[in-house]
Amino acid sequence: MQHEAHTGHAHHRHESHQAPGSSWSMAVQATLHCLTGCAIGEVLGMVIGTALGWGNLPTTILAIVLAFFFGYSLTLRGVLRSGLGFRAAVQVALAADTLSIAVMELVDNGVIVLWPGAMDAELADLLFWGALTISLVIAFVVTVPVxxxxIGRGKGHAVVHQHHH
Incomplete structure (x- = not known):
């Protein structure tokens, strides 16, 4: 009986160390937010690079830069609305999104590079859009646990949510 009470107490204590709102639901929401910025940047970068006749490397670099830009911008917009100054808001966006975007971009671009023919697909090809969609879905699945x-450690989007309340 005493052992059960001790186990219950330890379990309760473990839960209290988690940051508030560190649920899977919050992680999914944070990752969807990241995915939105990454997808906008990826697609825009691919469209611009392809339209300008650039090769794979400069187009991929542009897509990654734009993915980070749009990912940070979406967070920055929300944090600025909370009344935080620009410099502090940029620091929050960098702290909240850098690892998430980096993981998403690494996985997304890794899938595209490894997918036979995907790097040479044109915008009008089903392969281009199919590979991009599937690579973003895989990146999403890998990034949610990150x-x-x-969030469970009070970092990432937990920092952003402190400024929304």
């Missing part, structure tokens, strides 16, 4: 881990 965001859950960060």
């Amino acid at each position: 965001n859950k881990w960060m």
Whole structure:
């Protein structure tokens, strides 16, 4: 009987160390937010690079830069609305999104590079859009646990949510 009470107490204590709102639902929401910025940047970068006749490397670099830009911009917009100054808001966006975007971009671009023919697909090809969609879905699935881990430690989007309340 005493052992059960001790086990219950330890379990309760473990839960109290987690940051508030470190649920899978919050991790999914944070990752969807990240995915939105990454997808906008990826697609825009691919469209611009392809339209300008650039090769794979400069187009991919542009897509990654734009993914970070749009990912940070979406967070920055929300944090600025909370009344935080620009410099502090940029620091929050960098702290909240860097790891999440980096993981998403690494996985997304890794899938595209490894997918036979995907790097040479044109905008009008089904392969281009199919590979991009599937690579973003895989990146999402891999990034959700990363965001859950960060939020559970009061980092990542947990920092952003402090400024929304």
